[in-house]
Amino acid sequence: MTIEINNLHKKFGKNQVLKGVDLTIDKGHIYAILGPNGSGKTTLIKSILGMVIPDKGNISILDSPIKKDWKYRKKIDYLPQIANFPPNIKVKELIHMIKDLRNSPSSEGELIALFGLEPFLNKKLSTLSGGTKQKVNIVLTFMFDTPLIILDEPTTGLDPKALISLKELIRKEKANGKTILITSHIMQIVEEMADEILYLLEGEIYFKGSIKELLNRTEQTNFEHAIAAITTTGSHA
Amino acid sequence: MPLRPLQQQEVMLKILKYSFYDLIRSRWSYIYFLFYLALGFVLLFLNNDVSKAVITLMNVIIVLIPLIGTIFGVMYYYNSREFTELLLAQPVKRSSIFMGQYFGVAGSLTLSLVLGLGIPFLLYGLMRSNAIFDFSLLLVTGAFLTLIFVGLSFVIAISNENKIKGFGYAVLLWLFLAVVYDGLFLMSLIMFEEYPLDTFSLVATALNPIDLSRILILLKLDISALLGYTGAIFKKFFGTDLGFLVSLAILLIWTVLPILGLRYKARRKDF
Numbered sequence: 049m050t051i052e053i054n055n056l057h058k059k060f061g062k063n064q065v066l067k068g069v070d071l072t073i074d075k076g077h078i079y080a081i082l083g084p085n086g087s088g089k090t091t092l093i094k095s096i097l098g099m100v101i102p103d104k105g106n107i108s109i110l111d112s113p114i115k116k117d118w119k120y121r122k123k124i125d126y127l128p129q130i131a132n133f134p135p136n137i138k139v140k141e142l143i144h145m146i147k148d149l150r151n152s153p154s155s156e157g158e159l160i161a162l163f164g165l166e167p168f169l170n171k172k173l174s175t176l177s178g179g180t181k182q183k184v185n186i187v188l189t190f191m192f193d194t195p196l197i198i199l200d201e202p203t204t205g206l207d208p209k210a211l212i213s214l215k216e217l218i219r220k221e222k223a224n225g226k227t228i229l230i231t232s233h234i235m236q237i238v239e240e241m242a243d244e245i246l247y248l249l250e251g252e253i254y255f256k257g258s259i260k261e262l263l264n265r266t267e268q269t270n271f272e273h274a275i276a277a278i279t280t281t282g283s284h285a
Numbered sequence: 286m287p288l289r290p291l292q293q294q295e296v297m298l299k300i301l302k303y304s305f306y307d308l309i310r311s312r313w314s315y316i317y318f319l320f321y322l323a324l325g326f327v328l329l330f331l332n333n334d335v336s337k338a339v340i341t342l343m344n345v346i347i348v349l350i351p352l353i354g355t356i357f358g359v360m361y362y363y364n365s366r367e368f369t370e371l372l373l374a375q376p377v378k379r380s381s382i383f384m385g386q387y388f389g390v391a392g393s394l395t396l397s398l399v400l401g402l403g404i405p406f407l408l409y410g411l412m413r414s415n416a417i418f419d420f421s422l423l424l425v426t427g428a429f430l431t432l433i434f435v436g437l438s439f440v441i442a443i444s445n446e447n448k449i450k451g452f453g454y455a456v457l458l459w460l461f462l463a464v465v466y467d468g469l470f471l472m473s474l475i476m477f478e479e480y481p482l483d484t485f486s487l488v489a490t491a492l493n494p495i496d497l498s499r500i501l502i503l504l505k506l507d508i509s510a511l512l513g514y515t516g517a518i519f520k521k522f523f524g525t526d527l528g529f530l531v532s533l534a535i536l537l538i539w540t541v542l543p544i545l546g547l548r549y550k551a552r553r554k555d556f
Binding site for chain 1: 296299300303307365366367368370371372373374375376377378379553554555556
């Protein structure tokens with residue numbers, strides 16, 4: 049399995065964000081992490097990335113524990129939720145820097161062409177629009193070949209054309225046997241892409257299963273309504 | 286293209302390089318450099334007395350270096366938060382990120398200082414008198430003060446998510462070590478004047494890196510006679526080779542402590 053999480057707890061001050069998350073993520077599927085605002089989605093992702101240090105519990109990635117390790121991040125590509133980049137460097141320089149640091153083979157050329165970023169390569173990041181920044185963000189994420197890809201709100205600010213390209217990109221990576229985690233507030237994307245739904249509620253995994261299982265459990269026919277109804281049907285996964 | 290995994294030192298050096306280039310491209314580094322250059326030329330060449338020039342130079346830089354180090358350190362940390370977050374998700378050790386940024390900032394400031402004052406020193410030495418090279422200590426203590434105060438400001442910044450608070454604490458720390466400490470020191474000397482205060486003044490001076498640097502340079506100038514009885518004691522301790530080594534060791538400890546603090550904080554912080 050790709051990720052295994054046991055009894056994960058995290059508290060920020062008085063705010064208990066994760067209250068014992070247990071989770072197994074298998075190879076080669078697309079998982080959607082859903083949940084209301086403040087349910088701990090980003091904290092969960094950041095714990096997996098080692099950016100947030102859990103109070104209790106264990107995380108293993110590709111069968112090795114991540115505690116006090118950093119090398120495992122070579123196996124992960126991460127698309128952060130808000131593309132905060134250093135403002136004073138050019139797109140080209142940023143791509144070069146990340147390549148330089150990771151020192152692995154990369155395929156940024158195709159991706160730059162796919163998202164039409166050539167005219168922006170010599171522009172400073174502070175001058176780019178939100179959508180263009182997100183495209184740069186996507187290029188930085190997908191240019192390396194890693195078994196695990198984590199996407200936090202990947203569709204933010206994208207135009208329809210870029211959205212189609214992104215979906216194709218995700219499908220292609222899945223076909224290559226990669227494991228992909230996505231958070232999104234856009235249910236249409238989730239319904240279209242995800243094999244499994246993980247529903248976080250108040251710091252716990254409230255539901256885990258396929259879309260079909262979710263529809264059955266909530267007795268709904270529409271996915272969006274099923275998500276909305278998930279907490280009222282009260283059946284734990 | 287080399288595809289072997291990078292060593293962490295290499296990664297740290299790369300981050301150092303980015304921060305360093307980022308800073309030496311910035312306008313402020315040039316202003317800082319030109320300021321020292323102008324200060325050095327004006328004081329050395331328009332002043333007939335080397336000692337006086339060095340004293341004035343010392344009085345300016347001993348207060349200015351910590352202030353600039355503090356402000357640059359805090360500003361750089363907060364301004365590069367986005368970049369730091371980007372780096373944190375990469376296969377890079379946390380301490381490499383922060384050590385790289387720290388040495389990048391401290392290195393570029395030290396370079397401005399050493400070049401800015403070094404060029405006038407060198408020209409003065411070539412044209413007027415070699416004596417100026419005795420005061421290379423000015424550059425050494427300046428470099429130490431830069432490392433110390435950039436380190437302290439990084440520790441303060443990493444401990445405070447709130448920019449305004451972090452900035453405030455950093456400036457307060459500077460104010461305390463550069464101004465308030467001396468005041469307290471003098472007050473205690475006056476209050477306890479009936480007691481023998483030799484050891485107390487030695488220790489109190491050694492504990493503050495700014496005071497320690499000042500005494501080291503003053504003793505080098507051989508004007509300790511002007512400092513009276515206390516000066517004689519200082520001369521007796523700091524003037525010897527042992528005293529000098531102890532002082533350098535204390536400056537080194539002052540440099541290492543914030544670095545260790547930064548590593549400690551970096552390991553535990555949530556981003």
